Amino acid sequence: MSYLCESISKASILAVLSASLVFASNPALAFKGGGPYGSEVTRGQDLTGKDFSGQTLIKQDFKTSILRQANFKGAKLLGASFFDADLTGADLSDADLRGADFSLxxxxxxxxxxxxxxxxxATxxxxxxxxxxxxxxxxDVPLRGDQREYLCKVADGMNPITGNETRETLLCK
Structure with missing residues (x-):
């Protein structure tokens, strides 16, 4: 009986170790990223220059991804997470980013x-x-004082969808 229990314990340990090695060697199997972007993972990925223009990506998970020069022009990104992502030079023009998370x-x-x-x-x-x-x-975007001050220096125009002036939405003086 003890031999049987010992064999089962060893088999269980081997199964857990095998599974962890598979997930460690292929991070895409560890999580699916979330959101509607097919089965592709968008979280923690290098998506530099990727074209997402005009796509509907509601609640898409781009956490910790590199999105330099990515094209999101006209994309619908309601509730998307760009937490700790690098969006340097990205095109987010005409995008619907209501409720998106740009923290860090x-x-x-x-x-x-x-x-x-x-x-x-934007915390x-x-x-x-x-x-x-x-x-x-x-x-209603919470901004650090220095960021609000900087944005107020360059703010102009009116949003064509909401009709709100950029300076007013930033609470510029």
């Missing part, structure tokens, strides 16, 4: 022209330095 994201030199960011999160060390924000709507 690098959004420098991005094009946010006419983007709707109503209710998006922590999120940076919009060098970004184009003409016509962007930042209604």
């Amino acid at each position: 994201a690098n959004v420098t030199k991005a094009n946010l022209s006419n983007a709707n960011l109503e209710g998006a999160l 922590g060390n999120t940076s919009f330095k060098g970004s184009i924000i003409t016509g962007a709507d930042f209604t």
